[in-house]
Amino acid sequence: xKNTVATFKQMKQTGEKITMLTAYDYSTAKxxxxxxxxxxxVGDSLGMVMMxxxxxxxxxxxxxxxxxxxxARGAKNALVVGDMPxxxxxxxAAQAVHNAGRLIKEGHAQAVKLEGGATVKDQIKxxxxxxxxxxxxxxxxxxxxxxxxxFKVQGKGLDQAKQIVEDAYIVQEAGAFAVTLECVPEAxxxxxxxHLDIPTIGIGAGAGCDGQVLVYQDALAIYxxxxxxxxxxxxxxxxxxxxxxxxxxxxxxxxxxxxxxxTFKIDDEVMAKLEER
Numbered sequence: 001x002k003n004t005v006a007t008f009k010q011m012k013q014t015g016e017k018i019t020m021l022t023a024y025d026y027s028t029a030k031x032x033x034x035x036x037x038x039x040x041x042v043g044d045s046l047g048m049v050m051m052x053x054x055x056x057x058x059x060x061x062x063x064x065x066x067x068x069x070x071x072a073r074g075a076k077n078a079l080v081v082g083d084m085p086x087x088x089x090x091x092x093a094a095q096a097v098h099n100a101g102r103l104i105k106e107g108h109a110q111a112v113k114l115e116g117g118a119t120v121k122d123q124i125k126x127x128x129x130x131x132x133x134x135x136x137x138x139x140x141x142x143x144x145x146x147x148x149x150x151f152k153v154q155g156k157g158l159d160q161a162k163q164i165v166e167d168a169y170i171v172q173e174a175g176a177f178a179v180t181l182e183c184v185p186e187a188x189x190x191x192x193x194x195h196l197d198i199p200t201i202g203i204g205a206g207a208g209c210d211g212q213v214l215v216y217q218d219a220l221a222i223y224x225x226x227x228x229x230x231x232x233x234x235x236x237x238x239x240x241x242x243x244x245x246x247x248x249x250x251x252x253x254x255x256x257x258x259x260x261x262x263t264f265k266i267d268d269e270v271m272a273k274l275e276e277r
Contacts, residue, residue, distance in 0.1 A: 003038045003079040005111065005133045005177045011038075011210070012199040018178075018211025020081075020201055021219065024050050024067045028216065029074030039079040041113065041213055042068040044086070044143070048225075049217045056142045059085040061099055068107030081135055082109035086143045089114050093126035100127045100134075113180065115141035117167020121174040128175030136171035138164055139205065140183035151228075153204075155184040168192045168200075180213065181205040183230070204230030 011018050020039040023029040024046045032040055046067055047059040068082040082103040089096035100112045111133035114120060124134050140154045148154070155161045164184060171179055178199045181189045186206025193200040193209050202209030217223035220237035227233075251257035 002077050005079075007038070007079070008178055008199050012197075018199055018201060020211060020213035021216045022046075022213070023071050023074075023216060026070045026074040029071040029078070029080075032216070033075045033078045037078050038211070039081060039213075040071055040075050041081045042071050042083060042107075042109070043113075043215065044083040045215050049215060049223045055145050057086050057145070061085060061088050061102060064088075065102060065107040068103055068109050072108035079111060080109050081111045081113050082107050084112050084114040089120065089123050093122050096120075096123035097126050097130050097132075100132045101130065104132055111135055111177070113137055115143050117164070118170045121170050124171055124174035124176055134174075134176045135178045135180060135201070136174075136176035137180040137182065138167045138171065139181050142182075151183070153183045153185070155188050161185075161188050164188065165192060165195075168196055172196055172198050181209060204228065 008018060018038050019036075020041055021032055021037055022043040022045055023032055023040045024042060029040055042064065044056040044059040044064065046063065047053040047056045050067075051059070051063070053059070064082055064085050068080065072080050084096070084099060084103065088099040096114070100114075103109045103112050112127065113135040114123065114127075115137040117136070117138045120136075124136060127134050140148070140151065142151065145151060155164045164181075165188075168179060168181075176198060178201055179196070180201045180203065181192065182202075183204040186208060189200065189202055189205035190208025199210035201211045201213050203213050214231060215223070218228065218231040219233065220235050221233040222238040222241070224238060248257070
């Protein structure tokens with residue numbers, strides 16, 4: 001059954017947890033979709049886990065559209081959410097609507113996600129007015145890594161906590177149908193979840209959120225540059241991949257691959273005539 005904005009609202013009301021993972025390509029999206037994931041986020045995290053950047057800042061609209069379209073072709077039931085990259089919505093509401101529209105029209109996303117609270121309320125309102133669903137993103141917002149001085153937990157102090165609560169209410173009022181809470185204390189995230197009408201999707205925000213999202217390379221131990229504290233590795237897929245590649249190398253060098261079952265036959269008569277020439 002296709003997951004939609006209405007599905008998220010219903011799950012919030014019934015207390016059923018929302019599941020979301022990132023994906024960036026057709027094959028991975030198809031596997032996740034078949035497993036029953038509620039939503040797939042085509043995150044600008046692709047800049048780090050797919051492109052090798054140190055952060056998400058260099059990711060472009062063209063990068064996001066390309067990868068979102070790949071995911072959309074593999075996801076038949078999951079809600080596909082496309083990230084709006086750095087400086088694709090910061091200038092004004094018109095720019096935000098234009099680029100959100102590109103993710104929907106060219107990337108075939110069903111919703112977009114953008115970072116920020118009060119600072120982007122006008123952009124969220126404009127995008128939703130254009131009938132494009134928005135997932136907001138507050139707390140630790142990776143595109144603000146330079147302003148934060150690194151990837152740091154947000155909301156530990158009273159003033160920061162108050163601002164995050166205020167941001168949550170503001171994005172809800174602006175029209176977001178869900179909000180991502182990243183790297184905020186569990187009690188604060190639970191408080192926000194209990195007071196909002198829209199679902200919260202946590203990443204490093206505890207089990208009190210209405211749902212969870214992780215970068216799939218983190219969850220499956222594929223990305224090895226660093227492991228955030230909030231990540232649980234659900235399978236050691238990275239090690240399986242390394243071993244599989246090593247086995248391929250060894251068998252190829254030993255001449256045991258390809259074996260007879262991996263090859264195609266030709267009639268001996270054809271070969272004999274060929275050798276006569």
